[in-house]
Amino acid sequence: MIVRMTRGVLIGLAVLAVGLGIYLRVNPKRPDRVACADPVEVHVVSSTEKADALRTLAGKYNAQVRTPGEPCGEIAVYSVSSGIAEQLLADPEHMDPAISQNDKDAVRIAHVWLPSSAIWLEQLDLDTKKSSHQGTLQSIASSPLVLAMPEQTAARAPLNWLEKPPTWRQAMDALRNGDVHYTQENPRTSTSGALATFLTYAAAAADNGALAPDTVEKKDLPSLSDFVRQVQAATKSGFLNDSVAILRKWSPKGSMPGDTMIMIQEQMVYGFNHGMYSRYQQPGHQAGQPPATPLVAIYPVSPSGAAESIMADHPYVILDRADTDEKRIAGDFLDFIFENWNVLCDAGFRPPVDVGEVHCDGPSPERTAAGAPIRSGSVDSLPLPDSMVRSEMVEQWLNLRPKRRITIAMDVSGSMKDDELAKATTAVIDSVNRMRKTDQVEIYQFAGSDSLQNPYWQIRPLEDVGSPWKGDALRGAVPESSNTQRSSLYTTVTALYDQVAERQAEGRKDTLDVLIVLSDGVDDWKKSGASADSVCAHFKASKVKVPVHTIHYDAGIYDAERQRKGVETLEKLATCNGIPGLAQDGNDDGGGAMPKIFSQVLGSV
Structure with missing residues (x-):
């Protein structure tokens, strides 16, 4: 049925909308339907596994036209791991560099939080010694x-x-x-x-x-x-x-x-x-x-x-920081999720906990x-x-994690300019100082020339980290001749991978060996004779698999295509043997690349 609205009725609706703090725009083709002109924005932080499904639901919700008097809002969904979101809600100024700025920004503006489990809400209450929400928690899936x-x-x-x-x-x-x-x-x-x-x-x-x-x-x-x-x-x-x-x-x-x-x-x-x-x-x-x-x-x-x-x-948590209008829209979006629950069904979820039947056409x-x-x-x-x-x-x-033995390989060839070397050196020193005293680390540098048969050298032998390390030996260990040398990335990574894998095979069961490579991803040493594909084939053929993590540093001397290939090379080396490794960008995120890797290796977030 089409309802014809007089000018007086429209004015009355506008006054009602303003009174609700929500502004509506009349659809001229359907005067009984309205769209948001000035919607209430509600920011939703979701655990990563359901973020895409919630973005689909948010898109449908935002595209609705509504009858006058209905809540009028716009939902934005951000993806943040549940435990990281909990830490940031407990301490918005959390300083761990392994947590990205994007995650910090998303949690800072969140009105609704959808962790994977209510355990994180209980942990938040423990950490803050107060409740961050009111009312009964509602599960949206399980x-x-x-x-x-x-x-x-x-x-x-x-x-x-x-x-x-x-x-x-x-x-x-x-x-x-x-x-x-x-x-x-x-x-x-x-x-x-x-x-x-x-x-x-x-x-x-x-x-x-x-x-x-x-x-x-x-x-x-x-x-x-x-x-x-x-x-x-x-x-x-x-x-x-x-x-x-x-x-x-x-x-x-x-x-x-x-x-x-x-x-x-x-x-x-x-x-x-x-x-x-x-x-x-x-x-x-x-x-x-x-x-x-x-x-x-x-x-x-x-x-x-x-x-x-x-x-x-998978609880739906409306945070206390949300104001009245934001809570109203958040509640309306929750109702919309249940009305369109087939989106979560299609993503592989089971029905919510303690909720009656939900519709699923998946x-x-x-x-x-x-x-x-x-x-x-x-x-x-x-x-x-x-x-x-x-x-x-x-x-x-x-605290019970196995001992770590970390091998770090640093590119010091001519393409790694002074600024990039300084960044890489500082990142290594700071990260090593986050390790336990009983963990072990060794450091190599690499660069190749026509006269070198083994174009990498050890500057710190494998030994316990011990007390905080100033890294003076590392800062002064770059030979001047390396400024004109080529990058021997493939030869170095292949040799060190074999060395680390052999040590892992012979070592104690309660020790984890890791290889970390810092480079621009370019191998231009003439004696190399290898490629990223051949190095990956070598990794896969090894009986013992070890995790490889890489950090890309852009020295700014290559064109965009060569930079892109360098990034792809390091990503391939970090992922091709099946053991999940991180490929990070050393030029982004405020120097957080190495801390993110050490967070994974050490469990330090």
Whole structure:
């Protein structure tokens, strides 16, 4: 029905809208419908795995035309890892350089927060000693933690998890025994990492009995330390800060290492297999190219055989900082999410916790290789430990991490000008001083000339970090002759990778070896005879895989095309062997490239 409006009615509506603090514009073709002329802006910070789905919902919400009197607003969605958002909400001036300025800016203006789990809201209340929201939390979706890995890994002996899923204790024992390796997320920043931490302690306490995370007490934790330390020793890559970032490195051209598993939300397996985390996803498209090697989801079971896990409950939190109009729009957007819940369904989520049926027209649930349907099978939800116990678990987990042995290779060839060398040198010194005294570091520099057969040299031998390091030897270690030499990137990285891999193979199980390369990504040494592809092939052929992290420094002497190729080369070296490495830009983000890498290696955020 079309309602004809007189001028007096329109004036009355305008007065009503002004009174609400919301301004509307009448649609001349449909005078019974109005669009926002001056919408109330509401900023939403979402965990990374559901940010794209929420952007889709926000786009639909913002495009609505409304009947007079309806709330009128505009939603903007930002993607920030749950744990990082919690730290920034607790301390807006958080100074850790590993946290990006974009994350800081997004959280600073947020009115609504959608972490992956309510654990982060409880942690925020602990950190600030006050409540940051009012009212009952509303879950908008749920997803259980699962074991994710390539099908061939789950099927092979001694695991055989496709035929018979393990208990959580059996899964942890497989890690302790070296039957499978572990790609591990930082429990301070990642919900999956935090839930995996709680389940590790619960499995240690349960032995072969029933899992009861809520019964683990703070006084129990020291006696469980050896078990937890042994699980940690199965990691290959340090602490990864964001699960989605890991999955993007494996999709679509790369793949997860065949002897590795990761503990992530079930939804992420679905999203990964459907190309939702493709590195080459086109703007505006919800999915990109599917991965070359999909993952299977394994659902650990109780001793009785029922699947069980901790659920990520994805709460919708309207922050107290929002004013009356912003809270009204935030509440309206929440209603809109439930009215259009099929968008979250299509992204692989299960229905919200403690909510009635929600509408879903999405595709039928994907089936794993074992025949267990993703999203449709029943999973018993395990209760969480007490919030104080959870906080202590995370702190102890980080303190129990394996010893780090870090090899740093610095490009000092002629293309790395004085300013870039100074930046790289300062970044190395500052980062080394963040390490534990018992961690070890060695430093090489590299540059090639016609007369050099081994164009790299050691300036700090592998030894304990010890007391704070001033780095005087590093600052004075660049020979003047290197200013005219070529970059021997490929030769150096290949040789040092082999050296680090050999040391890892011969070393103790509770030690993690890492290679970090600082360069402009250009190899112009005539004796090299290699390429980025041949170096990657060498990495992949190595029996022992070690994480490689790279930092690109732009000296400003190359044209745009050569700079781009340098960036691509370093990104390829950091990701091509399947172990998730970071490829950072040393010229951006206020010098945060090296701290971000050390955050992943050390778990220091």
